[in-house]
Amino acid sequence: MKEIAWLLPALPLAGFIINGLGRKYIPKTLAGIIGSATVLGAFIIGIMLFMQVHETQQGQVLNYYRWLSVGSLVVDLGLYVDQLSAWMILIITGIGFLIHVYSMGYMSHDEGHNKFFAYLNLFVFFMLVLVMGSNYPMMFIGWEGVGLCSYLLIGFWNTNTNYNNAAKKAFVMNRIGDLGFLLGMFMIYYNFGSLDYNTVFAKVAGFEINSPVLVAIALLLFVGAMGKSAQLPLYTWLPDAMAGPTPVSALIHAATMVTAGIYMIVRSNIIYTLAPHAQDVVMVVGLATSIFAAVIGLKQNDIKKVLAYSTVSQLGLMFMALGVGAYSSAMFHVTTHAFFKALLFLGSGSVIHAMGGEQDMRFMGGLKKKLPITFITFLLGTLAICGIPPLSGFFSKDEILLNAFMASPVIWSLAVISSLITTIYMLRLLFVTFYGKFRGTHEQEHHLHESPASMTIPLVILCILAVFGGLLNVPEIFGGNAWAHHYFSGMIISTGEEHGHHVSHATEFILMGVMLTLIAAAFVVLRNKYITKGAVPEKDEEMTGFTKLIGNKFMVDEIYDFFIVKPAYLMSSALYYVAELKFIDLIVNAIGDGIVGLGRIFRRLQTGNIGFYIFTMVLSIVAILVFKYFVV
Amino acid sequence: MDYTTIILLAIPLLSIPLLYLLPRAFAKHVALTSSLASAAFLLYVFYELFTICNCKTFQFTFNEVWVKSLGINFHLSMDGISMLMLLLTNLAVPLIILSSYNSPQGNTRGLFGLILLMQASLLGVFMAADSFLFYLFYELALVPVFFIILNWGGENKGRINLKFFIYTLAGSLLMLVAIIFLYLQTGDSATFNIRSFYTLSLTANQQGLVFWGFMLAFAVKIPLFPFHTWQPATYTVAPTQGTMLLSGLMLKMALYGIFRFVIPITPLAVEQWGSTIMVLAVIGVVYGAWIAIAQNNIKTLFAYSSLSHVGLIAAGMFTLTTQGLQGGLFQMVAHGFNAVGLFMVADILGRRLGTYELNKMGGIARQAPKFAILFFIILLGAVALPLTNGFVGEFLLLLGIFSYSKVMAGIAGLTIILGAVYMLNTYQKSMFGEANETTANFKDLTVTEMLVLVPIAAIILGAGIFPELFMKLTELPVETMLTKLSAGAVK
Amino acid sequence: MKEVVQGIPLNYYLALSTVLFSIGVLGVLFRRNAIIILMCVELMLNSVNLLLVAFSAFHGDAKAQVFVFFIMIVAAAEVAVGLALMVLIYRNIKSLDIDFLNKLKW
Known part of the structure; x- marks a missing residue:
């Protein structure tokens, strides 16, 4: 299994490199074929892995090389093939392949056709890393990687400012979630001394139900999931993400990337099961998102926007399922x-x-x-x-x-x-x-x-x-x-x-x-x-x-804009013009100017009158002598 | 006696007269050859060090008495950490020289002479095993930058340059006082040797004084909030090569100094005051990033982003955790290359368009795809996306900070959000959208520019995918130091 | 020679030097003519020379006399330069009153 598993992410990566470097030289049809074929190859390998997993019914860690070891922190670039990842692989590569084929037709008239396929392959690569990684940092690599591809593909037609704003919004909102994920990872490492799934889950099992550590970890990871899977309050990027070409919406913003949050929770299901408080939060957020987004979907007239809100709503439903502990049902609904x-x-x-x-x-x-x-x-x-x-x-x-x-x-x-x-x-x-x-x-x-x-x-x-x-x-x-x-x-x-x-x-x-x-x-x-x-x-x-x-989508975008984005920019200017220029720098300059000012005062002593100079000199000598012999 | 370190110092120094002996047109080629020779030689030394792989102890020692009556030795040597910094210096300098090939000052001898002098002083700082020598090179590095800015700087350079010079010099003088104080404590042995400072037994009060002496010097140079106000203006006004030298290399001297002096010599004071420095550093992280969001001048923006990044390094180092220290050392190198790359990008934009104002740019990606891709890769390094060098550094630093204080990690972590905001803003405003009259005739990269940016992009990705190679260099020295610290704490 | 010098008690030398030195100091302080000030400076130097010679003789140590020669040479050089300056100053402002020489300020 180890011999072929690495090919799975490597194939789309190769497709990305070939199409990316040769985007000017490869004819469109060939680029499409390369892009689709690599994903098809990955799909076939995925089936092989799936069969093996289905037979053995257990996961297998395949470590390839040591990415980082610092003190007790050891991160291997390793793949983990088990029921969950094999299942996700099939969804990603299977649907990914179909969408690649579809894109050959959909994007055939676009000048960025080859670039599009390169990005799409890169996305499949990162998505596979996300689901196949054998530890949290690997998942994070894929996690941010798909975010990057999402950014690139939403803003694919980058001469349009609105599309670019949508892309940026997606990336930044995901980053907010990523910070939660990152802190969750730190929390895991801090408490368990490892980031490998198997080690962590083995140690988690020894914890009491609802122990604060587990609840905190579960909630922090869930913040990451909120960002990636577009849950309240971080969902607003997903409807905007429809700015990207439609195959992107289908692959990234409906079928695969946005389900990464669900994958993460199912992967860490033991943590959530042992932290029912956190589960309740997941359930409430999921349910609220589900209803909220569905209601907005009622009055949308852009067909892609309707589908986008529907996706948010369905994802909410899945999170609700996770929240009540129905992990396999959630995975089934993901599928x-x-x-x-x-x-x-x-x-x-x-x-x-x-x-x-x-x-x-x-x-x-x-x-x-x-x-x-x-x-x-x-x-x-x-x-x-x-x-x-x-x-x-x-x-x-x-x-x-x-x-x-x-x-x-x-x-x-x-x-x-x-x-x-x-x-x-x-x-x-x-x-x-x-x-x-x-x-x-x-x-x-x-x-x-x-x-x-x-x-x-x-x-x-x-x-x-x-x-x-x-x-x-x-x-x-x-x-x-x-x-x-x-x-x-x-x-x-x-x-x-x-x-x-x-x-x-x-x-x-x-x-x-x-x-x-x-x-x-x-x-x-x-x-x-x-x-x-x-x-x-x-x-x-x-x-x-x-x-x-x-x-008007409950004016959520406007509210965020008014209460968060605008103040942030205003604060930035305020910091620059007030704190920086009018306070800190002013103090620094005041010290310099102060010294110059003192010089301006003391130079008055230089009268130019030699008699005065000599007189002060003698007086000083006398003063020193007096000080030397009579005072000290 | 091992002459490796002397050769390293000599290559750039001896090339300076050569610049003046040969015709002016050859100046840049001489400088480039010299820097490439330095780099090649260093890689060879690196290979030797790595095959021995005893990065813990000091290798390649050169030790000659210099001023006998004062106990000053011309004492150079290197361990894994020095090697890491030397690699940064010697690999970045050829890129900096290459970046000035087409600049207006690319046909002068002075610029290249100053860059090589700068290189020599940096190498001296990173190899010095004698604190007097360290101080000497530390101050010497100020001279080339001063003249580079004075000769080729932009608007208002006189006042800004003077402020920069006096501010950093004033800081360094405190370090000199601290060094002399330590020297006086060595008693009969009367030596400036750094490692003999490690064995001094200082009281907590003495350590506090020494700590602040060093830290004020380093805080100005790094720069830490609120000692940073010289920095944005200087970065903006300096010619690109000057900015690259400053942000990419020079401020690393101070971070390196923290590792060499502050932490091992004054452990008690670090325990007492470390949190203060960390708070300042973390404030700087958020403050710098936040200000960067609304900046319009691309160089000023990068300057504030640099403030934010180095603050994180300083904060991570003072956690005294393996992750924080090794992450900090790694990030020093990563930030060095990223800064050189970003300011190169700023230079290309500025020189082609005649402005550094972001709101006058736009639509460049379509006209200069190569530039767009390379800029994007460098940007990814700066926003710390996984599989770039920036991620490895920031991940470890934040992890270190987290094990020190969860709240601080949460606040410092805002940098990954704010960083994404200002970097993507910059990219979007400059590269995306429709071209306007300023950017309409933007030409894609020339071969020389490619030769600068491609290696940087390669290093960004390479160090992100195979960070372990660099970690090996710093692993043992950091471990040794932490063991000593904890042994001292028990005592 | 030594006997001649030692024939007079040391205190006398001290007193004489002090008086000479004080005359020199007061002259420098209160006179306004540059040449006289220069002469007073010379007087101070010589009073010190006298003291050095006296101590040298009483202690039987020749080192101080070496200094005396140094001082004499320096004084000679000083007079040469100083007088040359005086001449130049006089040519320019037709006066050697130091109260007029107050251009060198601020």
């Missing part, structure tokens, strides 16, 4: 979410491609007939995210809801509300975009066309995954064996909430029934509003009251 959200983003990309760059759904409509493949795949993706059985989203969401119910019915009902809102905005998006009359310009209508095969084939494959992905984890009540759940059980230390007090099948069916009834009701209402009556979302200036507040 299905990767399938259908990547599908939805790529579908929206296909729509945007066809519309010539238009992203506002108020100017779309009736695309059903013009883009049949896109429509069908998008439809199935939407149904999956809404949780319609037997699509994948149904199974994963149902599991999370069930676990929420076992934790507390209150949590369950809030999660149901969040899911219901998800259904509403997704159906709204689907109906407004694909049904009704076309509302764009004639020129756009004339140009409407289905996307090329390189774009539609990934859509179809992802659609199949989104439809059947649920089969990975069919619960017992449907006669399944919860395969994914058992797959992960080897590396998850559970307090028993997942296995513990089972609810009866009857309760399970009732819970499902409630959820499905609500979805059906929403479907009927929305269908009536948007298809039968053909309603179109109001223009920005027509929004009033609470709607307007939601449409």
Whole structure:
């Protein structure tokens, strides 16, 4: 295993180097092929690793070389292949490959095509480092690395200032989280003397439940996760990150990078399990984010923004699952979410491609007939995210809801509300975009066309995954064996909430029934509003009251800007002009000027009168003599 | 008697007359050859030291009586830490010389003579085993920079240069007092040998005085908040080579001095006052970074960022942890190269555009992709992204600070956020966006400029991916010192 | 020679030197003519010379006499330079009153 595992990150890295250095010389098609082939190669190796892990059911640490050893701090550049990392590898390289293929079509007319593939490969490399590292610093390397790629790709079209601002915002907000992660790592090292997963987890097991150290570590790491996985209050970068090309949104900002926070918590699950206080925080933040983002999603009209808020909301749901200790359910939802959200983003990309760059759904409509493949795949993706059985989203969401119910019915009902809102905005998006009359310009209508095969084939494959992905984890009540759940059980230390007090099948069916009834009701209402009556979302200036507040995303950006960004810049100027120039430097200069001033006074003694000089000289000599012989 | 150290000193010194003997047009080539020879020779010495790998003890000692009646010896030698600093000096100086190839002062002999003199003094500082010699070279290093700024500086150079000179000189005089005090304590042996200072048994009060004597000198030179006000103005007004020498190399003398003098000689005082210095340093970290956010002049901005970075180094060193000390030493080198790189970037921008104002730039990335990539790599080093040298240093430093005080680590950690803000701001304002009339004709890098920036980028990535090589150099000396300190504390 | 010098008690020499020196000092302090001041300075030097010779003889140590020669040489050189300056000053301002020589200030 050791011989081939290193190839996994090395292949995309090689792709990055080749495409990066040769971006001017390699033809576009070849660059696309290199980019995709390296990821495909990694995917194949990933499958091999996955098979081995599945067989042995245990993790393996593969150390390659010593990166750093300072005192007792030893960090190896090592890979850790276990159930979790093998699973993540498949998601990253699998979906990564499909998105690479898709990008060959999507970016074919862009002058930065080769650069784009280089960045994309670099991202896959860092993401693999993130999930495969055998210690926290390795995870951090990947963690910041993907942040960097995210920065580069959001600001890919870097002549546009808004895009650049979005990129910078993403990087800085992630950095805020990273500081938490960093301090969490320090805390781990300080208390356990190591940063290797195996050593740390072995030592954690000896701690009492809710000991302050563990709670502190868990919370600090969670701050990192908040940044990367866009949770309250650090989520605002993700909607802005939609400035990047759509494949980037699909790969980085929906399927993989943003789930890094969940990966981190699942990886450290023992710490969280032993720190229920921290778990509660995770659960509350997750739930709040889930509802908050979903509500904002209701009034967005940019199709990518709707999907972005949906991602934030779904991530919140996953964190809620982590918070109630349902680690494998969260991972399962990460997987299905990767399938259908990547599908939805790529579908929206296909729509945007066809519309010539238009992203506002108020100017779309009736695309059903013009883009049949896109429509069908998008439809199935939407149904999956809404949780319609037997699509994948149904199974994963149902599991999370069930676990929420076992934790507390209150949590369950809030999660149901969040899911219901998800259904509403997704159906709204689907109906407004694909049904009704076309509302764009004639020129756009004339140009409407289905996307090329390189774009539609990934859509179809992802659609199949989104439809059947649920089969990975069919619960017992449907006669399944919860395969994914058992797959992960080897590396998850559970307090028993997942296995513990089972609810009866009857309760399970009732819970499902409630959820499905609500979805059906929403479907009927929305269908009536948007298809039968053909309603179109109001223009920005027509929004009033609470709607307007939601449409403006609860003014969170404005609030941050007013209370944090502006004061920070003002403070910077104040420090410079007041503290620096008017205080510290003034004191320094005052000392210099003071000495010059004293000189100005004392030079008056130099009268130029020789008699005076001689007189003072004699007087001084006498004074010295007197002092010498009579005083001392 | 080993002449290695003498040869190292002699190469730059003997090249200076050569500059004046050969025609003026050859000056830069002579200087470059000389510095490359120094670098090559040092790499050979490095290889020897590494194969012996006894970095703990002092190697290549040269010891001749100089002023017998005062106990001053011409005593040079090096251990792993000296070697690290020597590597920084001798690898950075060729880059600095190369960077001035196309500058307006690139055809003078004076500039190169002064740079080589500077190199010699730095080498002397890092190799001196005699405190008098240390002081001598420490002050000698001030002279070339003074004249570089005086001759080729920008607006208002007279006043700023004088302030810089007097401020740092006044600080150093206190160090001289401290050195003489220590000398007087050696009693009959009457020696300036640094290592014989280590064995003195000083009372806590005496240590306190010596500590402040040294620390005020070093605090001005590093510079630590609030002794830094000479720095931004000087960095801004100095020609690029001067700024590179100052921020990349010269201030490392002071940090090195902390390691050589302050910590081993005055452990009690460090225990008592170390936290004060750390607080000042951490304030400087945040203060510098925060001010940098709203700066418009790219050189001033980099100057404040430098203030922030070196503050972190100082804070880490005073934690007296392995991570803090080794991280500090590593970061000294890392910051050296990053600073040279950043000021090179500033120079390229300034010379091409005729302005250092960020808000007049923009859209350069499209016209100069090579420049954009190299600038970005250097920037990544400065914002401490993993797999760059800056990350290794800051990670270890913050870890050291964390084990000393969690709150301070949290505050100092703000630098990774603020650093990202001002660096990305700088990059965005200068490189991204649409080109304007100032930047419309921006030419991509010339070969000489590539020769400067590519090695720096390579070092940034290389040291970030294989930091262990550098850690080996400092591992034993730091360990030895900490063992001695803890043994002393028990006693 | 030694006997001649020792024929007079040491105190007399001390008293004479002191008187000569004081005359010199007072002359320097109160006179305004530069030449007279110079002469007074010479007087002070010579009073010291006298003292040195006296002590030398009484202690039987010749070292002090070496100093006397030094002082005489220095005094000679001083007079040469000093008088030359006087001449130049007189040519310029037609006076040797030191109260007029107050240009060298601030």
